[in-house]
Amino acid sequence: MKAKAAxxxxxxxxxxxxxIELDPPQEQEVLVRIEAAGLCHSDDHARTGDAPANFPVIGGHEGSGVIEQVGPGVLHHKVGDHVVFSFTPVCGRCHWCSTGRQNLCDFGALIGTGQMISGGVRTHARGRDLGPAALLGTFSSHVVVNEANCVKLDEDIPFDVACLLGCGVPTGWGSAVRVGQVQPGETVVVVGIGGIGANALQGARLAGAKNVVAVDPVPFKHDKAKTFGATHTASSFEEARELVSDITRGVMADVAILTVGVVRGTMMEPFLDLVSKGGRAVLTGVAPFDDHDAKIPLQMFAMYEKQLRGTVFGGCNPRADIPLLAALYRNGQLQLDELVTTRYSLDDINLGYQDMLAGKNIRGIVVRDA
Known part of the structure; x- marks a missing residue:
């Protein structure tokens, strides 16, 4: 069939x-009509070279839609199901899935290869094969994906916020709740307030943090941060360090989360300076693959028992935590509508990324017929 894609x-x-030309779904694959897709910074990393990509590629890894066709061997989905995509697939059988760490599923090794889980590609244009970004390629009117990337969605959850449950929301929320293990009464610092950082603020608030400090150089994001649970704001590492020292009487933060658009090795020392003795520093943002130079004061790191924790998908289990987050939204405990700053048509996707890079959006989304 013919489709339209970025x-x-x-x-x-x-x-x-x-x-583009789209092939029918093969074994364990489904055809989905895309209703909404989030504009995540990770898709721009392919353009800049900060993340690997096999070109040409259809962008997009946040998305929600309706299943229109199922291929052979599909066990858990049917035509008409509303689904949200998880960019981390879940096979349910590997060591990581079977020990409750679905975000580390072995299928994740295929992300960035430009291939489907079962091999090959299903999309073509100009006589060439097109790989899907993160096994998905949601910047399209329709996609064929493996059901390992699909999570069924209750029909009362709007598509235009549901799409964010596939990456930005669990990655940020989980960075605070699952990986940072924020406890009631603690002080939390979130550096970088975009689609990930805003949800790290929400996670810290829901976990009962006493102080939640949002750090971002863009004044507009200071106001938005308070919507998601920030009690204080700062514009730089230096300003944040002084602020956190003041509100904790020199103890510093229990948890710090780094969610800036592009992480640099030079950020690690001032980032670790924000956390207390025994504090947890969570590295969530994407760094260039060739940046291996991160300087850490090793004696301080050891003697103060500070912890540096990496994470993908916020340590969440897609098949359990995406429905959980949808339920928190339904109950009014998780803000999703407020995350969406601007809605774009697919034709305006480059404008959406210009706005993101200019700091105008918390999250922009592409919606059908916008």
């Missing part, structure tokens, strides 16, 4: 919105 043909190039 294709990045090479590094440094903008998206080209054009007609």
């Amino acid at each position: 294709v990045m043909w090479g590094p440094g190039e903008p998206f080209s919105v054009e007609e």
